[in-house]
Amino acid sequence: MTWSETLRTGWAAVRGHKLRSMLTVLGILIGIAAVILTVGLGLGTQKDVSQQISALGSNLLIVTPGSSTDSDGIRGGFGTGATLTRGDAEALASEVNAPDVGAVAPEKESSLSVEADDTNWTTTVVGTTENWLDVRSRAVTSGEFLTADDDAEGATVAVIGATTATELFGTTNVVGQQLTIADTAFTIVGVLDSAGSSTDTDLDDLVVIPLTTASDTVAGGFDRNSLTTIYVQAASADQLGAAYQEANQLLLNLHGITDADSADFSIDSQDSLVSTATSVYRTLTVLLTGIAALSLLVGGIGVMNIMLVSVTERTREIGLRKALGAPPWAIRRQFLVEAGALGLAGGLAGAVLGIVAATVLPDLLDTSIVISGAAVGGSVAIAMAIGLVFGVYPATRAARLAPIDALRSE
């Protein structure tokens, strides 16, 4: 009996009992769909997060305030102290101190209510310097960005993000308009080009003002000199490591810290942020993988069960085939192929379901799912292998039937 013969017979047997075959492969179907979704969700999350983080700019080191140690030697929690200052940022920008650093953008960020006429909108107000635009890889669509003079003078000028502009004025054509932050009137000098929104932050909902103005006019008080973040851009991708070393050493020196472990700041690269963020999704992946494995096991047992039924039902056929000269291996192969065909059918149906779900779900759940060709192909192959493995026992039983007993069965 040739392979094509066996395949034809196997497929005919599966098709001959459409409903039964469908119910049998349900477990495999769900398992395979879950595998495709799991892999897709993992890849999608990774893609989202890295997009989000690369949207910050390129070759960046992100310096954030860490825990501070007060005079009694008691460490405060993360971000408790005003440990980063404008002086730190200026030192980092120095050619001499940190030759591998290209540009530095300090940020003093706060969430504030912004008013224009009688509209008000709570948004992120970022105090920074003229370097911000390059470091964060942004651009202005109309007007201009902040200048060094604006910062030196503490000018009350602002550059506005597209979302904020639309919320406040109903248009992005707002250069020259006035808005009020913390009782101070600002003149809008530029509008930022849209950076799009990553999954949970709108990169276009912000107002950028000069750092000096943010410190002295908007924040004021005890908090005035602290920064929330310093973006340090390495001069090139190759210099990222060196820039990290320099920045770290410089800040330790400036803060008078000898033990690197008690640093009151932390420096992250974009890569390390990606891996931190994706690790959150690992639990979900483990859960889905568990569901997939269980469904596949149940599906495999289903195939075995229905194959045993099939062998019993077709005892006479087996007897006849043996009488006509089918050797045991041909019978075994026939039932194995049938089990494999069941697995394959389940796998293909599962792949279709998985791909459909991967196309529909992102819109509903606000996550991206990447359909991986390797995952689809691999899981279909796994489905077929499951069919074959769970088909071994029923097929062997069929092959061992004695022809006379099989022919006589009713």
Next chain:
Amino acid sequence: MAELVLERLPDEAGAAENVIELAGARKTYRTGSIEFEALRGVDLAIRTGEYVAIMGPSGSGKSTLMNIVGCLDVLTAGEYRLAGEDVGELDEVELADVRNRRLGFVFQQFHLLPSLTAWRNVELPLIYGRVPAAERRERAVAALERVGLGDKLDNRPGELSGGQQQRVAVARALVGEPALILADEPTGNLDSRSTEDVLALFDELHVQGRTIVLITHELEVAEHARRIVTVRDGLIQSDEVNPR
């Protein structure tokens, strides 16, 4: 008679004079501690081209004899040669091969596969005999034409009458050019017209030189054969030429 035999087998004449040679054939069944001797020393020789009916009441051992002759079961003691080949020594795979090459079965319940068309049913033995697909189709069609069903090639068994189904089964038995056609109560499930029909077909095949062994308990069926062997209590009771 003798002339027909020589005409049919010029190449194997002499060497395989006897298609079936049973000597001291014994078969004992064991169910737990109970032993049952179904065959108690049978000697039987059937020559090429013969048309033999094996008769006997149920429990006589004729079904066991049929299973042995059909290589579906093996002897407990004694010797069985089929077309000159000692089949007592063969294992399961070799027996399957012998059934495929040497034997054509016709069963009481037809045993056609309901999902396959007539010609697909007929080609089954050729599939296991590794005959190429194009030749299989050709030979299956020829065999169906031979039994008068050239117009039913693509009908499934459910669309055929009992007599037609049994003729498909006969075509399936013929298609591999076997040394022996073994029919086990071939008319047991047929009405009298279909019975006549199928028996007439056997008569024709016999005239063309086929060797046929027909197992039955009905005398009127057995009377179509040229030789009638009667089995009783696991032994051959009589073996005589049918005068017709």
